[in-house]
Amino acid sequence: MTITKNNLERLKNEIFKGKDLEWKAAQNLGPVFQFAETSQAWYSNRKGTDIIYVQPKSPENAIATCYGCGSNVLGMEQAVTGWSYSGPGPCAGTGVRTRFVRYCPKCEVEPRSYDIEFTP
Numbered sequence: 249m250t251i252t253k254n255n256l257e258r259l260k261n262e263i264f265k266g267k268d269l270e271w272k273a274a275q276n277l278g279p280v281f282q283f284a285e286t287s288q289a290w291y292s293n294r295k296g297t298d299i300i301y302v303q304p305k306s307p308e309n310a311i312a313t314c315y316g317c318g319s320n321v322l323g324m325e326q327a328v329t330g331w332s333y334s335g336p337g338p339c340a341g342t343g344v345r346t347r348f349v350r351y352c353p354k355c356e357v358e359p360r361s362y363d364i365e366f367t368p
């Protein structure tokens with residue numbers, strides 16, 4: 249398994265010609281992701297990590313790949329149980345929803361099939 253380090257630095261130099269990337273919030277990927285784009289592709293980064301997914305803008309159904317190792321990025325559904333501290337009682341469940349999670353099968357550990365989210 250080869251894990252390439254400094255993907256963010258390499259992306260900046262190779263694709264953005266040394267310019268600092270203008271990261272934007274990635275609403276559809278959730279708050280842990282940010283993205284930058286060129287005319288060719290979207291680059292999404294899991295904040296605080298060196299993991300970057302490349303989504304070509306064409307063809308429309310192009311498969312996202314991992315910038316670090318080139319593997320096809322996989323996706324899975326994760327069941328998220330919500331808990332809230334507000335309201336009467338110590339802690340109340342706010343229900344279960346699903347969210348789509350992307351990951352690189354080589355550079356990342358497969359995510360759990362569930363997660364827990366606490367809101368104040």
Ligand SMILES: [Zn+2]
Pocket residue numbers: 314315316317318319352353354355356
């Ligand atoms: Zn990878």
